[in-house]
Amino acid sequence: MHIEELTRKASLDFLAGSRLGHLACANNGHPYITPCYFAYHDQYIYSFSTAGKKIEWLRTNPLACLQVDEIASFQEWTSVIVFGRYEELIKTDKSQEARELAFKLLQQHEFWWEPGYTRTVLHGAARPLDPVYYRLSIDEISGHRATPN
């Protein structure tokens, strides 16, 4: 197979056309991954989450890695990796604009989750309704595409 490196623009375009990736964070040397729905806009990756281990860890250590791929086979895939920093969009005047943008961006897509989210049941109990909006800066981005010979 051939592996080509994507340009920064091609990597960002791939992010812009994607909705689902995997996000990793780290705490005391332990890495942790979760799947992550997101929307890319103007050098930032916007997402939301319920409060939990991922958010706790990212509040402690904002260094994050988002990886997004399309894998057709071992020899045919595209993968983009972002190293960035977690920035929580809390309810303050300063971040109100970014928070509204996150809401607007995420709402545009079919995965908008509110109807399901409010009825989420885990361990037999309704999950607390505690959405956390955040964005990731893009400190480094790289992308590769593999094609079979």
Added chain:
Amino acid sequence: MHIEELTRKASLDFLAGSRLGHLACANNGHPYITPCYFAYHDQYIYSFSTAGKKIEWLRTNPLACLQVDEIASFQEWTSVIVFGRYEELIKTDKSQEARELAFKLLQQHEFWWEPGYTRTVLHGAARPLDPVYYRLSIDEISGHRATPN
């Protein structure tokens, strides 16, 4: 949606039926993710890689996280997360058996990559043929399955 917790056995069964996941490692607080083909066998996850950043990082810090999912929609998915330790299967008498097992397990699957691998071209140059076999212990495993209401 409803989210149910999987038993350890159901989580291991899901691993056993999966081939592709995402592996994270961490270095100085920086997490890093790559897609990862693997084969589960008897409490270990076997895989291989070319030498590179992931292997360098795992050699420095063996703490790893493997996450495997099937995502049909935001409300319908299964996700299993393993926290484990990287163990490189180097060519020594001690690890010869595990190395042969890894080779055998990975060879059974259609993603067996040798024909393509030997022809891999990156940055216009043939990639060095330096396969690294490794396995991850399963120190902690958890799984969840979401179903729509």
